[in-house]
Amino acid sequence: MYDIKGYYDAETVSEATALLADNPNLKLIAGGTDVLIKMHGGQLEDAELLSLRKIKSLESISVAENGTIVIGAMATFSKIFHNPMLKDLVPILTEAAISMGGPQIRNIATIGGNVCNGATSADSASSLFALNAHLKLQNKNGERVVPIREFYLGPGKVALNPGEILTEILIAPEDYKGFGGQYIKFAMREAMDIATLGVAVVCKVQSGNFDEVRIGLGVAGPTPLRCLEAEEYAKGKKISSETLAEIGKLAVKSAKARTSWRASKEYREHLVEELTQRALKIAVVNAGGAEVV
């Protein structure tokens, strides 16, 4: 049996924020694939759970009139992968979704839970970083929107204030329209595995040059991260294997890889340098550019 002291259901977001305001100690539970595992391992005891599972409004996926992609925090990874619109507009996110866990896990695990769990290995994270996603956080008194880069504070630590709930993940049109992308999950198995490294890139191409590049990495540091130095360097550069090689080297500079039992720091840095280039090569073609040989 799980070490659960209390269990509450909310049916609307306002009901949930009201319950949270009254009792800030409530632990939010969405799909439970992280929270229940933590309880099983004894890392979370005497929990008072507030379940968001009955809030159907948080499961929707849509595009707003201005082109902003709006993904409800309770959308499952299966739902994200099978959404034809997301597959068309942001394939690096649907590919990340299908790389996560196995079918039974994807049927229940939510993208909001994946983000709020704060793991650097979150399979959605590198893509959401590359897509410059923004997060809508709501409490009893109102809502605020934060860029995902400011949300991850450290391993398992996110900028969710007491009383707040992540309700939506937003991707602005200027962050995905006209971009080509690629996602690579490097792991030992094709399923049910945690990434050794996650790489997501998007780029815009103009007459043989990089117009804009964004690189998101997971498991390359204590939190998912962007490779800002490499991105800045790439701007306006001719697309060539030399440029890609330099981008790979600069990406390693942004990484803060460490040695864990999954891989050594040196191996991870090698992966960052190599996989950033491999992903970009495909992203260039997906963005309508010529293949780099």
Place this chain on the structure above:
Amino acid sequence: MFKRIAFTVNGKAYNFEVDVRESLLDVLRSHLGFTGAKQGCGVGECGACSVLIDGVPYDTCIYLAVWADGKDIKTIEGVAEKNGELSDVQKAFVEEGAVQCGFCTPGLVLTTTALKESGKDYTREELKRELSGHLCRCTGYQSILKAAEKSLEGHVCTCVDSPHYKGK
């Protein structure tokens, strides 16, 4: 802390109070006697505890019993015909020798049943992906994959590499 929930298992309606600390697996095995769902890893990795909830496979070890309120559940006990005749999926598993110790079998049969009932077409690679949430330590998976292909006869795409699997 208890909560009253109502759900069906294999077509039979249940209505009773569950302890909020219990997993659906605890309730199915200990209270209702559906021991076909197995406790394996207990953390949602092995798929031995999988059942179909509203036709979709879930790991019941990490599914709180209270979440089953209003759901329609199918366990391995509800797969065969009432007269005891095995379902097509079960027959395929027997014919292909896809059962050895049997611990992973209920979950695999249920997931394969869900794939069959979806009516969709699958490539071999997609089938592997759909079955990847079940660990088998006996068979080496080849016979299981053959059984799944046999179960889905007419719905297996023969191309080696699926274009939609790669997301292109």
